[in-house]
Amino acid sequence: MSDLDAFDTRFSLTPVDEPGMTETGVLLMGLEAERLLAGLGLAALADDPAQVLLAVDRIRHGVRATVTFETLVEAGAQRWREARPALAAAVGPASPPAALRKAWKDTLRMFAYCDLGDPGPATSAHLAACWLRRNEIDRLAQRPAHGEMTAR
DSSP: OHHHHHGGGGGGOOOOOHHHHHHHHHHTTOOOOOOOHHHHHHHOOOOOOOOOHHHHHHTTTTTSSSSSSOOOHHHHHHHHHHHHHHHOOOOOOHOOOHHHHHHHHOOOOOOGGOOOOOOOHHHHHHHHHHTTTTTHHHHHHOOOOTTTOOOO
């Protein structure tokens, strides 16, 4: 058995030349869907992925704010519903699973072919994370807003 056969890639460190946005994507991909949508909702206010993440956590944990976590989730769901058709049109059918960092880079590269206007870095980061977890995000974004009743 060679040294390469014994190498366990599950514990590989990130290359030192990896862009910071890729590592932000890895962090975002680990969040629950509601936090992703809340971040997307807040992105219009502060388009810095790290600041959005911190602000969402503060609001989620009850730190005094002018907006509620539920309001941010609904704003993010609305932005997702607006962006989803453009993303789907640019990508076509889902691709097979890939390494997370490769999928992240491919998704951000895809945005060049989407009619999304000029999203800033936080919007791009949250949209990319939502796209990579689109099945879960679609289900959450289709739920009625907090306090709304569905028509029967």
